[in-house]
Amino acid sequence: MNIHDALVTLGVTDQTLSIDERNQLLTNGYLHLHGILTQEQVDEVNARLHALLQEEGEEAGKEVHQEAGTDRLANLINKGTMFHVLLSHPRVLAAIALVLEGDLKLSSLNARAALPGMGLQALHADYGARTSTIRNEVCNSLWMLDDFTPYNGATRIVPGSHLKLGSPSSELADTQQRHPDEVLALGKAGDVVVFNAHTWHGGTLNTTDKPRRAMHGYFTRRSNNQQLDQARYLLTSTREQLSEAERVVLGVE
């Protein structure tokens, strides 16, 4: 099955996103999709992430990346069926397909919780400095697992910055500072923000006394390397749990 047929099988059509939603994503570089996960699904994911953090301890996140001041986990496709919705939700996939012209596969599925008093990141783009704005290589999806508020380390995004050449560090004196045009992605647990991952973004400081939890479903064009080599990590049990279309989205065929 090719990726076009996989997306059709998973329910993605030209009408899955409204014209307004498509325009928002293409113009601003991001689209906020409300209520993608139910509260029950959010609770199930959070319970599993909590158990994985206990089990993995110091090793947590190591397959991809560890970051001071955060709890990170990686390789989530192989760590529970509750994560497989990342491979199959038609509205999320339709948004990613729009950015990547239908040429997509999962690059990585990670979790990141900004811990109390921590979480500030430099403004960055996920594919390094941009030399052309004609072709997008990567698209990210931010799955909110807590309500994102102005206080708990919500992700900041600079609207329209996917259309700039270069990178935040080539333009800004200090990429940790607030950007005059940045907006905070505020929303409810269960919402998903799909963003063209060339858009400048970053975590902000969590000033509350609770972690701010999220997952990042990061996608890339099919010819690019994945952030996590999904075929290498794929468990036989996971392969059996996934439909053919989901395996195509995972890039493992």
Ligand SMILES: O=C(O)CCC(=O)C(=O)O
């Ligand atoms: O979790 C967030 O708020 C954003 C994280 C992010 O952009 C990253 O880790 O590259």
